[in-house]
Amino acid sequence: MEYSDIASVAGKGGLFKIVKPTRTGVILESLDDKKQKLVASATQRISVLSDISIYTTDQEGSRPLEDVFRQINKEFNGDLGVTPTSEPDELKAFIKHIIPDYDPQRVYVSDIKKVINWYNALKQNAPELLEEKPEEKEEKKEKPAKGTKKEKPE
Template identity: 40%
Template sequence: MELKEIACVTGKPGLYRVLKPMRNGILVESLDAQKKKLPLGASAKVAILQEITFYTDDAEGAYPLVEVLYTMKEKYGAQLPVHHKESSDEEVMAFFAEVLPQYSRERVFASDVRKLLKWYEILLKEVPSVLERPKQESAQEEENSEENEEKPKRKRSTNKAKAAKADEPAAEEALAEEAQPKKKATRKRTVKNKSEGNEE
């Protein structure tokens, strides 16, 4: 199962797995021990977790929920320092600030974070594998990091090549100057020989 298959439904608690589309809606299954199947009409408000974002104050303006879940798993594992019911609003928001420092203080509320904590608890219990960051994504981040380290070296090599090319015309001019006097000397000797022949 993947996060793109898991959704929340407005007005209903918990999370649901999207099974298949129907003529007038979709069929979902509760993500719990009961695995209860529930048909939802076209008017139902269903949000796929992979498409949900949190408001931020940076240039992007939003941050994916899935990335927040990955960060929570990497940083805290199964032992979160807060609970969606027992912790105070101040504790909940302080926790979220550690996970997503750039979140919008005006548009993200404690109720949003409590919902996030509840979803994390469900996912950790029912499908913990979806909280692991994809390996391809991690490998791509490492590759980008290595490329950034190699860029200065490549620039230095390019500068050396440019310097070598800049020296080539000067070297050619020097060779031309050395060769030119030799040609003139040869011509003088030829003229001298001709004049000697005329005297005889």
């Protein structure tokens, strides 16, 4: 499973696995143990996790949610010390610890609560997504294009 396979639906709590597209929308399945199916129409706001990022004040302007989740897992390994019901100041301190240059003007407490909820959901149902990516070693050894021959050294 990849971050591009998981979505959030506005007005619906939790995260959903994208099962398959339909003519009028997409079929989703909840990530929790209930595995409820939902047909989301094109009129509903669906956000794929791979497309979500957190605003920052650095040159790039944002940080992908995937990187944020991996950083949280690396720093806290599942024991966050905060919950979505924690005080707003605690939540802001938590996100500042993870992303020191986050933009407090554009990242709301409700956004931080979603990050915590989604992290917990992924930790329970798709922990492999939170692991550090193995460093991509060397690009695959360059292969000659089809139809070309390698030159032999003389």
